[in-house]
Amino acid sequence: MSTIGIDIGGTKALAVRLDDGVLVDDRHTATRRGALVDIALEAVRGVWADDVDAVGVGLAGLVQWPEGVLAWGPHVQGTNIPLKTLLEDELGVPVAVDNDANVAAFGERVAGAARGFDDFLLVTLGTGIGGAIMTDGSVYRGESFAGEWGHIRHDTAGLLCDCGKRGCWETVASGPALVRLAHEVMTLNPEGSLAIGFGSRAIAGEDVTAAADAGDEVARGLVAQVGSELGRGLANLIAIFDPELVVVGGGLGSVGESLLGPARRVAADALHGGNHRLLPPILVAGAGPRAGAIGAAYLASSIRS
Ligand SMILES: [Zn+2]
Known part of the structure; x- marks a missing residue:
């Protein structure tokens, strides 16, 4: 069982792949100007494997939960971007899109100061x-x-x-x-x-x-x-x-x-x-x-x- 997580910031996206909770791959990509879905797809494909069965995304800005719609983000052109749906259509696996601080809190609980x-x-x-x-x-x-x-x-x-x-x-x-x-x-x-x-x-x-x-x-x-x-x-x-x-x-x-x-x-x-x-x-x-x-x-x- 393999999952991918990506954290998209203003200048770079960091992607990781976990196998049964163990980090097996990670990669930075520079975020060019362009559509958010393309930035996210490039980051996901950098660490993709055939057994990936879910993808999570953290974004700066106001993310509607659980719909995964970016209502507004400081690094992104456009508003009300339905990123969860766009990624699921491309990738064929379930996708969760959340605020970047929320996913960082999960990260701190799994692997940081809040264990x-x-x-x-x-x-x-x-x-x-x-x-x-x-x-x-x-x-x-x-x-x-x-x-x-x-x-x-x-x-x-x-x-x-x-x-x-x-x-x-x-x-x-x-x-x-x-x-x-x-x-x-x-x-x-x-x-x-x-x-x-x-x-x-x-x-x-x-x-x-x-x-x-x-x-x-x-x-x-x-x-x-x-x-x-x-x-x-x-x-x-x-x-x-x-x-x-x-x-x-x-x-x-x-x-x-x-x-x-x-x-x-x-x-x-x-x-x-x-x-x-x-x-x-x-x-x-x-x-x-x-x-x-x-x-x-x-x-x-x-x-x-
Ligand atoms: Zn203010």
Whole structure:
């Protein structure tokens, strides 16, 4: 019994094939511009075998479940793309299409930081904040789109978000938020370590975290500031869900303790009844960059006919 999982991002798709739950093949493909179904088919065919009996797909964006229709995605042209149906017509096997954070949560449960946990939250931290809710070992999707908590109103008078609203959580806790803070510091202090280190080149969140890892105290302060905002939002999620565990993934999440230490302190401070309960563990994701693809293959195994 063989299943394929694919995780389609903005620039690349990662495909894996599992035989009886064991990883036997994996491959990256660059995602050219084009129809989503063609991108998905190229990724699937890269790891195809004759005994494949189900395929799972993770996509960034709003995916209607269980119909597998991408209502909207940040990397995809077009809306309301019925990817599940299109792939099943081409491949002749059952296909499940889900949000990328949902499949990553399955990946963390199968092969990452959430092994052995049935009730946990995955919070993905990158260009924005996404996430997934695992409850009793199943993903809770609400009507379809649950877990898009990057757009919780964190500060109603706050910054304009990519979504068009103001003060969303991800405007202060994300890679772009870290870059914005760095630019503010560099403007205020043009002779400071960051301004001299970065010069006039364009910077990304990883540049700031790399400077922090290298011991730059200003950069460490900025990472801690973003970590504090992360923790303030996590306290809200913990108040709602009381999870056994919170797993922080995504590109910025992999920074680790310099981010999660401040997040834990702020979340513990903000937690209701904090003197009478324990903060759940807040851990960095453990399944690596394949989490989404492995989780998508696991999801496929649950829907095979
Ligand atoms: Zn927003």
